[in-house]
Amino acid sequence: MTTVALAALDDLQVFRTPALRSIRLMIESFLEVSLGNIALPTDVRAEQITLLNRQDIEACVVERPPFVLLGKAVIIGGSYILSAAPISVARCEGHFPDRPVVPLVRMCEAAAQTGVVLFQHNITTDKIPVAMGSERNRSLISDFTEPPITLLIEGIRIKERKNTFCEVNGKIYADGRPIAYIDEIKYLTAPRSAVTRRTAITN
Numbered sequence: 001m002t003t004v005a006l007a008a009l010d011d012l013q014v015f016r017t018p019a020l021r022s023i024r025l026m027i028e029s030f031l032e033v034s035l036g037n038i039a040l041p042t043d044v045r046a047e048q049i050t051l052l053n054r055q056d057i058e059a060c061v062v063e064r065p066p067f068v069l070l071g072k073a074v075i076i077g078g079s080y081i082l083s084a085a086p087i088s089v090a091r092c093e094g095h096f097p098d099r100p101v102v103p104l105v106r107m108c109e110a111a112a113q114t115g116v117v118l119f120q121h122n123i124t125t126d127k128i129p130v131a132m133g134s135e136r137n138r139s140l141i142s143d144f145t146e147p148p149i150t151l152l153i154e155g156i157r158i159k160e161r162k163n164t165f166c167e168v169n170g171k172i173y174a175d176g177r178p179i180a181y182i183d184e185i186k187y188l189t190a191p192r193s194a195v196t197r198r199t200a201i202t203n
Helices: 012-031 054-060 104-122 192-196
Strands: 002-005 048-052 072-076 080-087 127-133 137-139 149-161 165-174 177-191
Touching (some): 012 080, 054 104, 072 104, 080 104, 104 127, 104 137, 104 149
Antiparallel strands (some): 002 048, 048 072, 080 149, 149 165, 165 177
């Protein structure tokens, strides 16, 4: 996990101009995807940017391949995250036969996992976040999104009770344009052992 200090960017006017452009370029280079028209937070000031690679992400989530959908992520402050989710053709096979397209449910899963990473970044106990549900989700386009493609997910924390509860709004982008959203993804925390413990199956 790499942390980039922004103490030198405390002047908001400076942050809005060349510094903000430099930050955008740095984020795009790290995520290996265009930010398009995404408006980054302009109130970062002396907070920090945290860069997370695949290993860092796996430390935040309980899933393991093939259910780890995110490749990299960038957290700005404690309430904003961008993540990159590479979607392969193999991950979409059968949806649909002879023409693989990225399912909306896969986009929602990537957005939910992005919120887990953001919430976990703020947790100060040994508990882990678990996605419990969401409100609205829908596609914003009338055409299909075809793999292979790297989705960009934007997550914004809208509510949080320290170490116990969080809500995140997620928006999914492809090739620089918004293609879907999922609102008010809800997370609760639970002991890691309660989530990962294998339960005996009885007949």
